Amino acid sequence: MDLSALTAISPADGRYRNQLQQLAEYFSEFALIRYRVRIEIEYFIALSSKKFFSLKPAQVKSLRDLYLSFTPERAQEIKNVERITNHDVKAVEYFIKKELDALKLSALKEWVHFGLTSQDINNTAIPLLWKESLENEYFPGISNLAMEIRKLATQWLNIPMLARTHGQPASPTRLGKEMMVFAERLDQQLRLMHEIPYSCKFGGATGNFNAHVVAFPNINWINFANTFCEDSLGLQRQQFTTQIEHYDYLAAHFDAMKRINTILIDYCRDIWTYISMDYFKQKIKKGEVGSSAMPHKVNPIDFENAEGNLGFANAIFSHLSEKLPVSRLQRDLTDSTVLRNLGVPFAHTILSFKSIEKGQTKLVLNESAIHEDLDNNWAVVAEAIQTILRRENYPQPYEALKDLTRGNAQITKENIHEFIGSLKISSKVKKELKAITPFNYTGVVQKF
Known part of the structure; x- marks a missing residue:
């Protein structure tokens, strides 16, 4: 079968292609070849700047156009050469040398890939495509998602809500604050992730510039390479x-993305639970079906899809971060095939962002259900009452409230007020206690 969205093996290139096709600019075979061409060209230009040979400005522009205007057809030319060489980077070298002939720069062909091994190209091309994929796709995506969560937190700042610890009714909270928990967690992890450098390897066959030094012993190749990589x-x-390359920083990126994904899994499960508790309704789209058998259903599929994709991404990120920093002696080839899968967890992560954003647009706050849950759980003000009684030095207030409320599912406002009325305390304190409700016992209102 010909490759299409219907015949693709990977869902990232099949079912979800229309949502993820922009990632081909970084993670496809075409993209990897283009980045390799870019590294070879920029290294060639950098050598000219050290006066090994000279290039005119127009020639520099023509050389850069080789990767700036790179097309799938040019990539196929390189793949055709690779069928002969059985070596992907060598095929790129031969392609560039052929292009130098066309630019009337044949005399300079042996400066292409001068002194390098293939990993000097791969271990700069891959970090560069990774850096640009994060900057152009990942960081905007996660930052926008965190911002949308923060907007919901602001919108629902003053909505009192029953908290649940261990799944049981607990001291009330506010819906906005609970949303802000996730926005803060995402912001904190993003700040940490931004601190991780983008590193590369560029130093010849085994990292010592052997070939460079033997050819030009008086050149400071370390300074040259540092400047080339950085500038x-x-x-x-x-x-x-x-x-x-060590891949340690790359592994740190994977681990950072795993932590962020884990936070989002936590978020998806909480929103899913609130939907199941009827705290949120979901907007209905005409024509959609929630179940093939049950016409009434409106399922929280966006949060479920996101959770599934986040978990899958984390499994791959875990393997990448554990495998890539490990290589036998000076090098084995196990990193090569693994690195070609960088786009897989990245794609499923981006897909999850889109699912969560879509799910959030469907949420409709059901204040009546939240209100009813609070009204059915007056026992949660017991903490407030016993704390004020402690302040008043009342004997064993915790025990008194425990006897009243623990295991008693029928605690109502009337029960609470009857209990307060029986206490041997001043009328002023009784009034203070009776003013406490599950709706106003929500603690400090912290600005976002």
């Missing part, structure tokens, strides 16, 4: 490497 690519060069 041309925006990457931090690892100073001591084997043939490959």
Whole structure:
């Protein structure tokens, strides 16, 4: 079968292609080839800046156009060469050399890939595509989602709500504050993630610039490589490497994304539970079906889909962060095939963001259900009453409230007020106690 959205093996390239196709700019085979061409070209230009040879401005522009105007057809040319070389990076080198012929720069062809090993290209191309995918897709996506959660928190700031600890009725809270819990957690983890550098390996066959030094021993190749990686690519060069990059910072990114995904799983489960408790209704879209058998159903599928995708992404992120930093001696090839899957957990993470955002737009606050739940749980003001009684030095207030409320599912406003009336305290304190309700016993109102 020909490859299409219907025949693709991966759902990221099939069922969800229309939501994720922009990620092909970073994680497809075409993208990896284009980034490799970009690294080779920029390295070639950097060598010219060190006066090994000279390039005119027009020639520099033409060279950069090779990757700026790169097309799938050009990528296929390289794949055709790869069928002969059986080496993907060498095929890129031959492609560029052929292009130098077309630019009348044939005399400079042996400066292409000068002194390098394939991992100098891969371990700069992949960190660069990873950096740009985060900057252009991931950070805008998660930041927008966190902002939308914060908006809901602000909108629902003053909605009192029964809290549940261990699944049991607990001291009331406010819906907005509970939403803000997740916005704060996301913000904190994003700040940590932004501190992680983007590193690369660029140092010859086994990281020592052997070929560079033997050819030009008087050149400070370390300074050259540091400047090239930082100024041309925006990457931090690892100073001591084997043939490959350590992947430690890349693994740190994966772990940071896992933590953020775990926070979102927690969020999805809470929203799912609130929907099941009827705290939220969901907007109905004409023509949609919630169940093939039960016509009445409006399922929280967006939050369920998000939870599933987040869990799948985390499983892959875990393998990536555990596997990539481990390589036998100076290098084995296990990182190569694994790295080609960077886009898989990334795609399922982005897909989950979209699902959550879609689900949030369907939420309709059902204040009557929230109000009813509070009104049915007057026992939760027992904490407030016993705390004021402690303040008044009343004997064993906790025990008195425990006897009244523990295990008693029938506590009502009348029960509470009858209990307060029986206490040997001043009328002023009794009035203070009777003013406490599940609706106003919500603690400090903290501004966001």
